[in-house]
Amino acid sequence: MSVLVKSLTLGAAASLMISLAASAANEIPSGTAYDLGRAATVDEIAGWDVDIAPDGSGAPVGQGTPAEGEEIYMVQCAYCHGEFGEGLERYPVLFGGEDTLDSENPVKTPGSYWPYASTLFDYIHRAMPFGQAQTLTDDQVYALTAYLLYINFVIDDEDFVLSNTNLGAIEMPNREGFIPDNRPDAQPAEVCMARCDVPTTVVGRARIIDVTPDNDDDAPALVLE
Amino acid sequence: MKTTSQAPTSGAGSRASGPPSSRARRQFLRTGAGVAAGAAATVAGGAVLGHAGGAAAAGSAPAADPAHMPPNVPWWTQYLGDGVAAAPYGSPSPYEAHVVRRHVSWLTATTESSVNFTPIQDLHGFVTPNGLCFERHHGGVTEVNPADYRLMINGLVDTPMIFTLEDILRFPNESRFYFLECAANSGMEWRGAQLNGVQYTHGMIHCVQYTGVPLRVILDQVGVKPNGKWLMAEGADSAGMHRTIPLEKALDDAMLAFAMNGEMLRPANGYPLRLVLPGWEGNMWVKWIRRIEVGDQPWFTREETSKYTDLLADGKARYFTWEMDAKSVITGPCPEKPVLHKGVNQIKGLAWSGRGKVKEVHVSLDGGRNWMQARLPDPVLPKCLTCFNAEFEWNGEEVLLQSRVVDDTGYVQPTMRALQTVRGVNSIYHNNAIQTWLVNKSGEVENVRLG
Numbered sequence: 001m002s003v004l005v006k007s008l009t010l011g012a013a014a015s016l017m018i019s020l021a022a023s024a025a026n027e028i029p030s031g032t033a034y035d036l037g038r039a040a041t042v043d044e045i046a047g048w049d050v051d052i053a054p055d056g057s058g059a060p061v062g063q064g065t066p067a068e069g070e071e072i073y074m075v076q077c078a079y080c081h082g083e084f085g086e087g088l089e090r091y092p093v094l095f096g097g098e099d100t101l102d103s104e105n106p107v108k109t110p111g112s113y114w115p116y117a118s119t120l121f122d123y124i125h126r127a128m129p130f131g132q133a134q135t136l137t138d139d140q141v142y143a144l145t146a147y148l149l150y151i152n153f154v155i156d157d158e159d160f161v162l163s164n165t166n167l168g169a170i171e172m173p174n175r176e177g178f179i180p181d182n183r184p185d186a187q188p189a190e191v192c193m194a195r196c197d198v199p200t201t202v203v204g205r206a207r208i209i210d211v212t213p214d215n216d217d218d219a220p221a222l223v224l225e
Numbered sequence: 226m227k228t229t230s231q232a233p234t235s236g237a238g239s240r241a242s243g244p245p246s247s248r249a250r251r252q253f254l255r256t257g258a259g260v261a262a263g264a265a266a267t268v269a270g271g272a273v274l275g276h277a278g279g280a281a282a283a284g285s286a287p288a289a290d291p292a293h294m295p296p297n298v299p300w301w302t303q304y305l306g307d308g309v310a311a312a313p314y315g316s317p318s319p320y321e322a323h324v325v326r327r328h329v330s331w332l333t334a335t336t337e338s339s340v341n342f343t344p345i346q347d348l349h350g351f352v353t354p355n356g357l358c359f360e361r362h363h364g365g366v367t368e369v370n371p372a373d374y375r376l377m378i379n380g381l382v383d384t385p386m387i388f389t390l391e392d393i394l395r396f397p398n399e400s401r402f403y404f405l406e407c408a409a410n411s412g413m414e415w416r417g418a419q420l421n422g423v424q425y426t427h428g429m430i431h432c433v434q435y436t437g438v439p440l441r442v443i444l445d446q447v448g449v450k451p452n453g454k455w456l457m458a459e460g461a462d463s464a465g466m467h468r469t470i471p472l473e474k475a476l477d478d479a480m481l482a483f484a485m486n487g488e489m490l491r492p493a494n495g496y497p498l499r500l501v502l503p504g505w506e507g508n509m510w511v512k513w514i515r516r517i518e519v520g521d522q523p524w525f526t527r528e529e530t531s532k533y534t535d536l537l538a539d540g541k542a543r544y545f546t547w548e549m550d551a552k553s554v555i556t557g558p559c560p561e562k563p564v565l566h567k568g569v570n571q572i573k574g575l576a577w578s579g580r581g582k583v584k585e586v587h588v589s590l591d592g593g594r595n596w597m598q599a600r601l602p603d604p605v606l607p608k609c610l611t612c613f614n615a616e617f618e619w620n621g622e623e624v625l626l627q628s629r630v631v632d633d634t635g636y637v638q639p640t641m642r643a644l645q646t647v648r649g650v651n652s653i654y655h656n657n658a659i660q661t662w663l664v665n666k667s668g669e670v671e672n673v674r675l676g
């Protein structure tokens with residue numbers, strides 16, 4: 001049994017002495033209230049509580065259209081993502097990739113992969129432009145989100161008004177493309193220790209691929225942003 | 226008879242002129258001792274690639290200076306070394322300058338949203354030194370003044386609260402050893418053997434002792450409402466890194482850590498406070514954590530939908546793949562550490578499981594046809610790196626080295642073929658396949674794929 005013995009020592013300026021009883025487990029107990037921290041104010045929470053749920057809850061009041069978003073995109077985004085969202089250098093590609101997920105070279109974009117439109121607004125607002133996070137207005141973020149949905153053929157009208165009232169209702173093409181983790185997987189029938197029937201022919205060699213640093217030319221890119 | 230080796234600076238060898246200054250000694254290390262230091266640098270250069278100069282350049286011992294060998298007395302036995310005021314925060318020996326984190330420039334568009342690799346081939350035991358822990362940032366290293374640090378907890382709680390770092394440090398705390406592995410560790414190897422170095426194939430991992438407050442203790446202060454089932458942890462970095470965490474994990478072994486290996490967190494590792502989720506993929510261990518929100522549904526953030534989901538061959542993707550499956554790798558011999566001697570050689574390596582303890586590790590010399598038990602000589606802790614070693618006699622023939630771990634849930638580290646059969650080759654994340662090193666007849670070691 002977890003035993004916290006609180007005893008008030010009168011002589012020591014009413015200091016509260018907390019001592020562990022001899023029988024107490026070494027583990028830190030749950031359920032103890034400490035007089036630490038303070039209540040957060042509504043204003044404080046409003047300033048930091050920027051996340052948006054898939055149903056759009058948490059989205060700030062505002063609106064924007066693809067047409068408005070295109071202008072903002074060219075100024076704020078095209079430098080890295082390309083004028084057409086094609087992704088310069090190794091920056092993320094923002095359009096296309098439909099019907100590639102089961103192919104040799106899947107292209108994961110908002111249109112081909114992202115399950116929720118809310119995530120676009122949330123991410124652009126919290127992290128973009130890269131290195132200038134949280135500098136765009138809410139209306140600008142709605143416009144950019146609308147533009148990305150437009151170039152991915154999720155919405156067809158360049159004057160469609162995306163807002164906090166309809167963000168959660170946008171249906172993304174790959175909404176049903178995800179399944180829960182079903183590991184453990186790939187397990188052998190038994191743990192073989194001797195004369196195991198496994199192929200031992202060398203069929204691939206890192207030296208021939210030759211992309212270890214200092215051999216950067218023609219290196220393949222891993223999409224890790 | 227014995228002689229005295231050459232002193233570092235002219236005249237410094239005579240008693241009359243006194244011992245060399247530490248500056249002179251450093252100069253000597255840089256230039257005068259070119260034999261040793263230069264050789265060390267060569268080792269570093271060769272070790273990086275493993276394919277530059279083969280065994281001779283990659284791992285041979287630096288040439289010794291006869292003047293420092295017995296019966297001669299080397300200069301360091303004669304003269305005073307640095308005093309206690311020389312290095313208020315110590316550094317490794319200059320001869321260990323090659324033991325550093327490295328990154329792969331072609332991997333990402335920028336270094337701010339990128340990853341580097343722990344030099345596991347040069348480390349010993351299961352604790353990673355703080356300065357060598359691999360880094361993975363999504364918006365660069367955030368520098369937070371602890372006086373300005375605040376942790377906010379809001380959402381489905383009785384009382385939304387704000388804590389200062391001082392508040393956090395006044396809660397009861399505990400210290401635990403845990404590994405942290407990036408979900409993308411070995412992610413470049415899905416289609417074939419690609420990077421020729423264990424630092425690059427397996428170096429997105431580190432293991433330190435974290436000190437912090439159990440997350441459940443902090444949650445007790447705000448009072449999670451009955452419908453609060455999920456947490457969202459959010460960083461103060463410019464990526465606003467945020468991930469959904471189930472409440473069960475928060476109440477199990479999650480921590481809010483402020484220290485690693487005895488000192489406050491390094492900025493690169495989340496100073497002054499980070500989330501610790503033992504056994505789970507590294508990106509969820511939100512650094513510079515500024516806010517935890519309690520909710521009744523998952524958030525499906527960018528980092529748990531567009532990233533850190535595992536695309537399967539049929540085009541479907543697994544989401545919420547939190548646990549790191551059991552994995553092991555031989556860290557010597559490896560491409561950076563060739564086999565230099567015929568006769569007895571030591572195999573050393575690391576094993577781990579995000580679901581519990583390492584139960585046993587097997588080592589093969591013939592590509593997985595026959596296996597022997599490796600020793601686990603050090604403490605075996607749950608969700609912590611575990612050292613293994615074994616001996617083998619090398620007679621100059623080709624050897625196909627592999628290791629395989631079994632954890633205490635009975636999970637067996639799979640072959641790449643088994644993984645590919647279930648997942649295809651486009652998952653990026655969670656590659657925990659058995660690694661093969663080919664030792665060729667000259668002792669060089671290469672990352673190869675068997676089939």
